[in-house]
Amino acid sequence: MEGVSSHNGIASPSHNKEHKKRKYVLGPDGKPLKGPDGHRIRVKQEPREQEISSGDAHHTKKHPKVKTEKRHSDVDSTHRNKSVKKEKHGEKRKHSESENGVKDKKKKTDRGDASPTKKVKKEETQEKWKWWEEAGQDKDNTIKWKFLEHKGPVFAPPYEPLPDHVHFKYDGKVMRLQPEAEEVMTFYAKMLEHDYTTKEDFNRNFFGDWRKVMTAEEKAHIKDLGKCNFVAVADYFKMKSEERKARSKEEKQMEKKNNEALIEEYGFCDWDHHKEKIGNFKLEPPGLFRGRGNHPKMGKLKKRLNPEDVIINCSKNSQIPKPPSGHKWKEVRHDNTVTWLVSWTENVQGQNKYIMLNPNSRVKGEKDWQKYETARNLKSKVGKIRENYMRDLKSTEMMVRQRAVALYFIDKLALRAGNEKEDGESADTVGCCSLRCEHIKLHKHLDDKDFVVEFDFLGKDSIRYYNKVPVLKQVFKNLSLFMEDKEGGDDLFDRLNTSTLNKYLNSLMDGLTAKVFRTYNASITLQNQLLELTDPEDENVASRLLSYNRANRAVAILCNHQRAAPKNFSEQMGRMNDKIRKKQDEIQDAKQQVKSAKSDYKHMKTEGKRKLYENKKKRVARLQEQLIKLEVQATDKEENKEIALGTSKLNYLDPRITVAWCKKYEVPVEKVYNKTQRDKFAWAIAMVDETYEF
DNA sequence: CCGCACACTTAGCAGTTTAGAT
DNA sequence: ATCTAAACTGCTAAGTGTGCGG
Numbered sequence: 001m002e003g004v005s006s007h008n009g010i011a012s013p014s015h016n017k018e019h020k021k022r023k024y025v026l027g028p029d030g031k032p033l034k035g036p037d038g039h040r041i042r043v044k045q046e047p048r049e050q051e052i053s054s055g056d057a058h059h060t061k062k063h064p065k066v067k068t069e070k071r072h073s074d075v076d077s078t079h080r081n082k083s084v085k086k087e088k089h090g091e092k093r094k095h096s097e098s099e100n101g102v103k104d105k106k107k108k109t110d111r112g113d114a115s116p117t118k119k120v121k122k123e124e125t126q127e128k129w130k131w132w133e134e135a136g137q138d139k140d141n142t143i144k145w146k147f148l149e150h151k152g153p154v155f156a157p158p159y160e161p162l163p164d165h166v167h168f169k170y171d172g173k174v175m176r177l178q179p180e181a182e183e184v185m186t187f188y189a190k191m192l193e194h195d196y197t198t199k200e201d202f203n204r205n206f207f208g209d210w211r212k213v214m215t216a217e218e219k220a221h222i223k224d225l226g227k228c229n230f231v232a233v234a235d236y237f238k239m240k241s242e243e244r245k246a247r248s249k250e251e252k253q254m255e256k257k258n259n260e261a262l263i264e265e266y267g268f269c270d271w272d273h274h275k276e277k278i279g280n281f282k283l284e285p286p287g288l289f290r291g292r293g294n295h296p297k298m299g300k301l302k303k304r305l306n307p308e309d310v311i312i313n314c315s316k317n318s319q320i321p322k323p324p325s326g327h328k329w330k331e332v333r334h335d336n337t338v339t340w341l342v343s344w345t346e347n348v349q350g351q352n353k354y355i356m357l358n359p360n361s362r363v364k365g366e367k368d369w370q371k372y373e374t375a376r377n378l379k380s381k382v383g384k385i386r387e388n389y390m391r392d393l394k395s396t397e398m399m400v401r402q403r404a405v406a407l408y409f410i411d412k413l414a415l416r417a418g419n420e421k422e423d424g425e426s427a428d429t430v431g432c433c434s435l436r437c438e439h440i441k442l443h444k445h446l447d448d449k450d451f452v453v454e455f456d457f458l459g460k461d462s463i464r465y466y467n468k469v470p471v472l473k474q475v476f477k478n479l480s481l482f483m484e485d486k487e488g489g490d491d492l493f494d495r496l497n498t499s500t501l502n503k504y505l506n507s508l509m510d511g512l513t514a515k516v517f518r519t520y521n522a523s524i525t526l527q528n529q530l531l532e533l534t535d536p537e538d539e540n541v542a543s544r545l546l547s548y549n550r551a552n553r554a555v556a557i558l559c560n561h562q563r564a565a566p567k568n569f570s571e572q573m574g575r576m577n578d579k580i581r582k583k584q585d586e587i588q589d590a591k592q593q594v595k596s597a598k599s600d601y602k603h604m605k606t607e608g609k610r611k612l613y614e615n616k617k618k619r620v621a622r623l624q625e626q627l628i629k630l631e632v633q634a635t636d637k638e639e640n641k642e643i644a645l646g647t648s649k650l651n652y653l654d655p656r657i658t659v660a661w662c663k664k665y666e667v668p669v670e671k672v673y674n675k676t677q678r679d680k681f682a683w684a685i686a687m688v689d690e691t692y693e694f
Numbered sequence: 695c696c697g698c699a700c701a702c703t704t705a706g707c708a709g710t711t712t713a714g715a716t
Numbered sequence: 717a718t719c720t721a722a723a724c725t726g727c728t729a730a731g732t733g734t735g736c737g738g
Contacts, residue, residue: 292705292706338700354702416704562706564707646705651705
């Protein structure tokens, strides 16, 4: 049933109002672009091998430069102070302390105490609910709702057996499978082109699970994956998808309509009498588990869910969703201390999965807001905390020393906390506290720098973190000490784990945990970078956006948010450069024409000649404008090759910083936030002016 | 203390749609 | 009109952090 496909929201209107003049932005010769300060932009080299800038969050840099160069100067101890000063240096700071105070207060107290409960607004129409304007009523943080009603989940469409003419073959012979085994077979067939199917673990896991759903006869017959031929089946699905793409406008319209209807019916819930959007109301369909990185369970069968697997959570006095006929829910509960509407246990890893609200909902939005308030709170405490861990670097107690070093990493490099994981159950990845000796190398000297730590490990999603960082001498000494008499596979911080670390952090500041440092450092970096990179003189929106993207990029690099380079990247890049060159030639040519038109006009001072001359000049200007746009695009693209900006934008950057920047520099918010993002950050967009300071 | 269950946030990728170039 | 790249969305895996029971 093709029925379920995307229903995406409206695309952001791409306001095409590049107006006004700009100045430099980049060399007219197509050479690497320079920032306002003439700082040259890095050039990426080896594909996946790149270094991350030593990512000193406290040290604002012109560009998200990546390469190792520079950075010697601050073998630390001073960087804290620097950063503090840096914050001031823009003298832009509009004494927003007071403003912060107000906002904080509004927020905290609102949430906290008994401010008058506004009448519960019925959400009659499309009118978006401005929950952030409302006085918070529940002081009790553990109660998430008083009333919750929803229609339950949407199940995956049932399996449609293959038509008779589509054949799976075993050992060269056509073999018809029973629906259970056939369905699982199609999961594999659909992935035939994928890299996964070349992996031994994937194949073994798949084959094992596949055999579990076979009948006795099937099982007796199918003994070797190597003898299976899925090609015809794979082709069939390819054909189906072509077919789908080629459907008529009307059919596509129709499907869209149906989808919208589905969303209307299942995509919303009544949460304390507000109509709120649900994030994921469809249950995950069955398929083969695609773990990231070297996941031991890749290829295992993710089973089809039945109502009997599903727990419903809603108000007692609500319309309780009905299970499909002939079925029962696993359980219906009424737990208002949690935010999920539906949950189930996924069979591959045994984890719970949930249906929850969309990010634009009150419950998610408030949480997000709170997160940034906690991070801002850290801003005022961080100096003290840094002093603390500096001191602790020399503690006589090993655990304290380890804690200090770990904290130093988390703060300076924005590493994740690094909870321990059950081994063998998932890919071998680490964070700060779970670093092993083999993940770092110590260099007393390296490329002109002293006390360099070379990190090389796989982090979340098996994304490689590779970085060479000069550290404090004391940190360096401690690290050698921690590694004494240990093997590569031993924990670097053997006396430390995230829970003790977080407990300690919590004692320093309410709500402080390791991840707050990531949020804090990301946001403060954005703020600093924006201040530094935005040229007030240059009013061109395109170049301002480039500045924004660069600031964003600095954060992405700090947080190590990577992506696979787009397909055909170098070809694309080549094409862009061709275009630029062509444009340059055009400009040359146009300039010639201006010259001759000019002399023409000098010889014969007619109105016509003058017009011609003017027009030629205008053309040059227009072409130059286009050239700059192209060059900016090319630069942005090049710099962004393997950097993912979305994650930090969505999860780490206080949206109020961005909104304030937009207001200050008259950049329309929709240039930096698409529809979804504006929706998620509606609270920030509504409440902030250009004076906001993180 | 710990191990584990649970809830919730953060993450990259794939597929689809849209915009822009030719 | 057709092609291509960019933008966007959905998806779901993989983290973080809390709290509980032993």
